[in-house]
Amino acid sequence: MGILSRIIFCSMIILIILFAFAIILILSLAFSKTAFGVLSTNTAPVGNLGEDQLLSCYLPIPTVSQVSVSWEKSGIIGFVYQHTNGAASFKNQNPQFKGRTELFPNDLVTGNASLMLRNVRLSDEGEYYCTISSSQGGGRITISLRTAAYTAPTFTLTNNVLAAEASRWFPEPNVTWFSLEQEVLQGDTTFSQSSFGIYSITSKLQPVNKSGSYMLKIENDLVTSVSTARLTETEISKFSYFAFSVASSLLPSPHLRIMISVLCVFYVT
């Protein structure tokens, strides 16, 4: 009886704490929307080294006038990109970004200050601050750019050996073959590293069934590539997708969980 009522009491405390957190969350979201009316479709993108990356930043109000934009990066002097008085201003641009950044003029007039960063480098990793001001308000948002190299594999079948090649990966990933039933299959993977440190992967699986389907997972801390190769007598059909890890700063903090369990252990015992 005593234990039971304590457990019920404890559950109620947990509910109260969860409600309190929910209310705080809702209030802070509502507040941040009015005070900093800038949005992004992706605040933690993973840029693919050597390719272009869009850093999304826009005002929720579609039509605005007199838009000023600044893109800055934590830890560097000068701007990544600056647009004031109706024109781009390169006077205080950091040399690291010279000729590699641009806004989209047609989108800018509607309050979309998304930045295209060309030819992503390892050193581009970091926190970017997008600040928009306009006649209808503005604000600032932080985008955490992480960098990696990733390519989907291509498959070839020779006799009963299924070979996969993925030319660009960084940091070094691990490579796992699966049957469609999710059983791990023993493949033979070799890595070679280019002078830039980028890994090229070749992985072979044998013997394979002539009309079987196989899955290949290539995974590092930032990116997971999952490919399915379906073999038929005449061809291999392939389906691939990438999944990106959530930035650690965006993961829910474990403090709440620890706090509740400490509270309950303390109370029930």
Ligand SMILES: *[C@@H]1O[C@H](CO)[C@@H](O)[C@H](O)[C@H]1NC(C)=O
């Ligand atoms: C902002 O502009 C970029 C570049 O044209 C576009 O890809 C993106 O979808 C736009 N975002 C919004 C929310 O309109």
Ligand SMILES: *[C@@H]1O[C@H](CO)[C@@H](O)[C@H](O)[C@H]1NC(C)=O
């Ligand atoms: C290949 O075929 C054999 C016989 O049909 C079967 O036992 C085996 O499980 C198959 N292997 C895979 C990976 O599908």
Ligand SMILES: *[C@@H]1O[C@H](CO)[C@@H](O)[C@H](O)[C@H]1NC(C)=O
């Ligand atoms: C592969 O790498 C990921 C990310 O680094 C890791 O979480 C996972 O446990 C690794 N898997 C294996 C089988 O080593």
